[in-house]
Amino acid sequence: MTSIFEKNFTNQALRRLRLRHIELLQVLGEVATASAAAAKLSLSQPAVSKMLQEIEEVCQAQLFYRGRRGIEPSEMGKLLIRHATLTVHQLDATGQQLQAMQLGASALLNVGSSSTMPLLSQAVVTLRRQMPSLLLRVWDEPPRQLITRLMAAEIDCALAPLPPDILSSSEVESIRLQPVMADWMCVVASPQHRLAGHDSLSWSDVVSEQWVLSPPDALTRQRFVAICLDQGLTPPRPAIECVSFKSVRWLLRCDPTLLALTRAHQVMDDAQVGLVKVLPVSPVVALPAVSFITRQGTAADPEALSSLLSALQEVTKQVGAVVV
Incomplete structure (x- = not known):
């Protein structure tokens, strides 16, 4: 049975859309009125209204509802907006690639971490030893924001633990892991903490200490609460809540009575050079790879x-990290 989607949204129909239509759809993902869209595109409001009508005629469906609050997209309209936004970002990325190559780079790679x-x-x-003319741009953001940029074609790849909420979303179908x-x-x-010299510790040994913890919605905080409850322990209230690992490192340095929770990949280098001490607490709590x-x-x-992937795999072997 042929669906409404298949009847209305054929390849032939969509090819009648011009780039200006695609840009308008992308803008409608950011603003809610025809006047605001017209301002962003340097067009008149009647011109925007005409383009919206043309898009709906091509697709043979009502894609937008006009009301007091502005333009509200239907589910089909939202689908077109998502794909139009991706198309515009891909064109922007292509332009950046061309500009980098004109300046002498062999290619441009936007990496999120x-x-x-x-x-x-x-x-x-x-990687630079292997490809010295490659231009690399590194985006420094939390994992969830990196996934958003990746899906919008603003970055080419990301090195990060996959946020658990992604696994239950439709986005997981579009990424490769x-x-x-x-x-x-x-x-x-x-290293001066009173427990730093112990060879083996349990969660009951550390739960009553003074803690620097992430906010309640952070994965490490949630897993900490879960392991405490699983061990029959009362989760401690943090002395300090902090997101930045750099700040955590300074807090531990300034106050040796504090303990903190981090991911293993965050603390690996600091532990190797003795800036912090990883306490041997068991059982170990696994986090997303x-x-x-x-x-x-x-x-x-x-x-x-x-x-880049080969270089990452080689580095994990060199530093003794556990390769999955």
Whole structure:
């Protein structure tokens, strides 16, 4: 049975849309009125209204509802807006690639990661030895924002633990995941903390200490609460709530009585050089693996993507990280 979608949204029909139509759809994902869309596109309001009518005629469906609050897209309209937004971002990315090549680069690779991911820095050094004319741009943001940028074609790949909420969303169908290293929750302290010399600890040994914890909605905080309850312990109230690992590191340095929770990939380098001490608390609490994440259908340079993944895998072996 042929669906309404298949009847109305044929390839032939969509090819009648011009780039200006696509740009208007993308703008309607950001603003809610024809006048605001007209201002962003430097068009008159009647011209925007005419273009909306043309889009609906092409698709043979009502895509937008006009009301007091402005223009409200239907479900079909929302679908077109999402794909139009991706198309505009892909064109922008292509323009950046061309500009980089005009300036002498062999290709441009936009990489998303976190400032607490030393693994990427080491892999980038390896990659530059192999591809010295490759231009790399690194985006430093939390994992959820990186996934949003990846889906919008603003970055080509990301090195991050996959946020659990992504697994239950439709976005997971559009990404490719290559696990690079396992990750788990670490209890960290100053090397001067009273528990720093212990060879083995349980959660009951540490739960009554003074804690620096992430906000309640953070995954590490949630897993901490879960392991405490599982062990029959009362989850502690934090002495300090803090998001930034850099700030956590300074807090531990300034106050050796504090403990903190981090991801293993965040603390690996600092622990190796003795800036912090990872306490041997068991049982170990697993976290989502650090993965190399790309978008299906990406236009990024395939050699650069493949070489970066190989460099990441090689670095994990060199530093003794657990490869998944």
